[in-house]
Amino acid sequence: MFKKILIANRGEIALRVIRACRELGVSTVAVHSEPDADSLHVRFADEYVCIGPGPAIQSYLNIPAVIAAAEITDADAIHPGYGFLAENADFAEMCESCSIEFIGPTPAATRKVGDKVEARETMLKAGIPVVPGTASNIEDEAEALAGAEELGYPVLLKSTHGGGGRGMKMARDSDELRNLLSVVRSEAGAAFGSSAVYLEKYLERPRHIEIQIMADRYGRIIYFGERECSVQRRYQKLIEEAPSPAVDDELRARLGEMAVRGARSVGYEGAGTVEFLLTRTGDVYFIEMNARIQVEHPVTECVTGLDLLKMQIQVAAGEPLGLEQQDVEIRGHAIECRINAEDPARNFAASTGTIRTFHVPGGPGVRIDTHVHPEYVVYPYYDSLLAKLIAFGQDRNEAIRRMRRCLDECVIEGVSTTVPFHRRVLRHERFVSGDIDTGFVDSMEMEKEKMVPSPAT
Numbered sequence: 001m002f003k004k005i006l007i008a009n010r011g012e013i014a015l016r017v018i019r020a021c022r023e024l025g026v027s028t029v030a031v032h033s034e035p036d037a038d039s040l041h042v043r044f045a046d047e048y049v050c051i052g053p054g055p056a057i058q059s060y061l062n063i064p065a066v067i068a069a070a071e072i073t074d075a076d077a078i079h080p081g082y083g084f085l086a087e088n089a090d091f092a093e094m095c096e097s098c099s100i101e102f103i104g105p106t107p108a109a110t111r112k113v114g115d116k117v118e119a120r121e122t123m124l125k126a127g128i129p130v131v132p133g134t135a136s137n138i139e140d141e142a143e144a145l146a147g148a149e150e151l152g153y154p155v156l157l158k159s160t161h162g163g164g165g166r167g168m169k170m171a172r173d174s175d176e177l178r179n180l181l182s183v184v185r186s187e188a189g190a191a192f193g194s195s196a197v198y199l200e201k202y203l204e205r206p207r208h209i210e211i212q213i214m215a216d217r218y219g220r221i222i223y224f225g226e227r228e229c230s231v232q233r234r235y236q237k238l239i240e241e242a243p244s245p246a247v248d249d250e251l252r253a254r255l256g257e258m259a260v261r262g263a264r265s266v267g268y269e270g271a272g273t274v275e276f277l278l279t280r281t282g283d284v285y286f287i288e289m290n291a292r293i294q295v296e297h298p299v300t301e302c303v304t305g306l307d308l309l310k311m312q313i314q315v316a317a318g319e320p321l322g323l324e325q326q327d328v329e330i331r332g333h334a335i336e337c338r339i340n341a342e343d344p345a346r347n348f349a350a351s352t353g354t355i356r357t358f359h360v361p362g363g364p365g366v367r368i369d370t371h372v373h374p375e376y377v378v379y380p381y382y383d384s385l386l387a388k389l390i391a392f393g394q395d396r397n398e399a400i401r402r403m404r405r406c407l408d409e410c411v412i413e414g415v416s417t418t419v420p421f422h423r424r425v426l427r428h429e430r431f432v433s434g435d436i437d438t439g440f441v442d443s444m445e446m447e448k449e450k451m452v453p454s455p456a457t
């Protein structure tokens with residue numbers, strides 16, 4: 001096992017990694033930006049190093065500063081968390097050349113899945129269905145129009161190296177596509193350092209279903225069931241749950257086997273997620289693979305009783321997976337609400353400022369992963385996630401009632417949050433009946449009157 005792990009991240013995920021390290025008996029090094037000097041991940045780590053000013057590009061994304069921090073503290077591994085450097089193969093390579101273990105897949109596997117066009121091709125070869133789309137990047141307008149004509153409108157123009165729901169736009173006709181081509185290209189260039197784009201058929205209101213996997217170095221790959229992440233705004237997840245109300249045992253096994261096959265075909269190691277879209281007619285298509293631990297991993301931990309973070313660190317340290325596929329059992333139901341510093345009444349615009357009151361719920365079946373405390377300052381530099389509120393119960397009904405109760409207990413003052421939005425969703429008849437898809441949030445905004453009266457919880 002590693003002796004000391006440096007956590008190249010901040011916020012709740014940095015705390016989550018520190019907690020896993022504590023339980024494994026591994027010491028920890030936090031890195032932080034200047035405004036994060038007093039944050040909890042710094043206080044909870046055994047050591048800490050300031051790596052630069054507030055803007056992420058000068059601190060959490062500053063590769064030389066992160067590597068230097070690992071060298072001076074003599075850390076033998078780096079955990080990247082999610083976001084920032086988590087899927088940066090150049091960074092993983094640099095760790096390797098400095099004899100620091102990067103906790104994640106090899107740079108080659110990261111590159112294969114990080115290029116969506118290449119990932120699609122690899123999955124197709126492995127016999128996994130992908131959303132119909134162009135086989136290569138689009139070079140010019142003529143190619144885009146020809147590709148869209150073949151697929152049929154509407155189409156989705158996607159950044160080949162995109163992520164986080166950014167650099168993606170839907171076109172209903174050729175005029176829209178012409179206009180969007182340069183927009184998406186320049187957005188992608190600025191955000192991902194590559195302006196490569198390709199086209200996918202735009203599926204109408206699918207469900208987002210993803211499979212958590214873990215792979216050790218010895219060829220064993222296990223899947224841990226699915227998460228349903230269809231409650232989204234702007235292609236970004238707001239609520240995730242496990243299991244999915246739309247997935248039965250047969251589909252779970254089919255998706256799980258596809259995910260394992262896909263991971264195997266890229267030589268995957270570590271924790272990963274294979275994402276699929278499930279259409280209204282029951283077809284499933286691969287969309288992408290995320291080469292990291294994800295924000296929503298706790299719902300899987302709740303229903304499997306496993307600690308995915310510890311497992312991820314153990315396999316990175318060269319330990320074999322200590323369980324077999326048939327050992328994974330899904331029990332009960334878990335729902336996660338992302339509490340973001342955003343104003344749902346203003347189209348989820350970011351909200352910054354100082355949090356004056358921060359009271360989070362407790363009681364049975366509740367897990368809260370957060371780095372926030374009273375007087376915490378929400379800066380504009382980082383993502384807006386304040387807390388992950390997870391409620392779990394014996395079944396979906398209990399998890400829903402518990403989550404409503406938890407949301408009613410939340411008191412956060414000083415910034416706007418997504419709590420009022422979640423309160424509405426958890427009482428919406430479509431959510432309650434499990435009839436959700438990626439168009440749900442938009443349709444909910446349009447038909448607010450469809451709320452069922454709040455039952456006593």
Ligand code: ADP
Nearest residue numbers: 162163164165166200201202203208235287438
């Ligand atoms: P990112 O890497 O930016 O997260 P993804 O490819 O994972 O992008 O897609 C994010 C979300 O965008 C999906 O969950 C889904 O809601 C929507 N989406 C992606 N591809 C399609 C598609 N072909 N048709 C309809 N919606 C899609």
